[in-house]
Amino acid sequence: MAKTATKKVVVVGAGMGGLCAAIRLAAAGLSVTLVEAQPTPGGKMRAVASDAGPVDAGPTVLTLRAVFEAVFAAAGERLEDHLTLIPQPILARHWWPDGSQLDLFTDPAQSAAAIEGWAGPKAAQQFLRFNALSAQLYQAFEAPVMLSDRPRLGGILANTLSSPALWSTLRPQQTLARQLAQSFTDPRLRQLFGRYATYVGGAPNRSPAVLALIWQAEAQGVWAVQGGMHALARALAGVADRLGVAQLYDTSVEKIAQKAGRVARVILSDGRALGCDAVVFNGDPAALEQGLLGADVQRAIPRAAVHPRSLSAWVWSFAAEPKGADLIHHNVFFNANPADEFGPIAQGKMPQDATLYVCAQDRALGPATGLQRFEIILNAPAKTTLCPHEVLECRAKTFSPLAKFGLTFSPQPPDTALMTPQGFATRFPASQGALYGRSPHGALASFQRPTARTRLRGLYLAGGGAHPGAGVPMAALSGKHAAEAILNDLTLA
Secondary structure, three states: OOOOOOOEEEEEOOOHHHHHHHHHHHHOOOEEEEEOOOOOOOOOOOEEOOOOOOEEOOOOOEOOHHHHHHHHHHOOOOHHHOOOEEEOOEEEEEEOOOOOEEEEEOOHHHHHHHHHHHHOHHHHHHHHHHHHHHHHHHHHHHHHHHOOOOOOHHHHHHHHHOOHHHHHHHOOOOEHHHHHHHHOOOHHHHHHHHHHHHHHOOOOOOOEHHHHHHHHHHHOOOEEEOOOOHHHHHHHHHHHHHOOOEEEOOOOEEEEEEEOOEEEEEEEOOOOEEEOOEEEEOOOOHHHHOOOOOHHHOOOOOHHHOOOEOOEEEEEEEEEEEEOOOOOOEEEEOOOOOHHHHHHHHOOOOOOOOOEEEEEHHHOOOOOOOOEEEEEEEEEOOOOOOOOOHHHHHHHHHHHHHHHOOOEEEOOOOHHHEEOHHHHHHHOOOOOOOOOOEOOOOOOHHHHOOOOEOOOEOEEEOOOOOOOOOOHHHHHHHHHHHHHHHHHHHHHO
């Protein structure tokens, strides 16, 4: 501790990775300054105003609760003293154009029973086999990938050698879509579990089969956060404040400067210079590679670590009175043919027919009436330019299909309630609108994502664009990896 007590760290970005890194570093005794360009913490975990109160405009649910309990514990705090988490007994309600509807649960036996009543005993047995396979995948990859500072191939091989059932999922040509075609005869179940590739910005027909493990992360439990997901960011910022982290909001970084081959200072847009021994960059790593943080750090990561880009989204966030469908907190309205969604997206176009995710924020505790808050998400290609007709087309491809399911909103949201890929590109520099960093497409994608340590001494990465990848729990783990790397490196320096 003596070697690190006087060390200074600047964390650039108050997203989930940056907040978690700042907390762990401050708890270890380092002097930490957190710099954020936006007026509030959270990064993509943000909220916008509505007539019914703040409505989430980013992540909507919390999974892998233990990851966040560990962050609070590192600061000597308890999560439950700062947040109220509401367990969701139904993980998600799924709807199809043929009129069928399916709920899934944390208990696999309960899900199997629901599937049997919906599609027959064969489908239920196929689900139980798939659930067991995805559980084995999760166990095989958790320690050597998610909980490790970098993907460790030896650990993966050691964990899978004793599980022959996993071998087919590791073949380079085995996509998630192919795995699901082998697992399920009912195309609706293939479509349902294929959507988990979109959680990390991929298409099921181009993402590796190992992404089936994402189902397990959700099956372990889903919680809504009372007050919205942005309340988690505010709670973490409060913990950081109590630990003495200096937090500068509405403050942009002009560049990160080095001296003698290591990070030396962070230059703010107002000209101030923050001297430091280490920097955690919690922005899109592509900003470094594109030179947006200055020439001194442009070669800190290779281009292959940030390209090609992941998917983006069109996101509606608004308040309205719904009618028709029996919504829960987490709802998915599928289209008739996945090719009509992912085919056009692969060409950089709007889906011909999109799957629609609807978060009914005020249904976390059960049925609600009157004006309620909603977030609706459509998958999209990463883009930086907005076509004149795109907003109107997005509106038509959102609310007309939902009306066919019987779901309508009064009033419909204004155009200003829509966040576009171009809007994300502006808000998150160098992202090109991609929400999940590097694309997960390809068998080796997880090995190409940048890790916490960069080529430049003293510069570290955290956030969904860094290892272990996209998603709120993974971003939190990236902050842990960055903090541990800094503490280890400064102790050895």
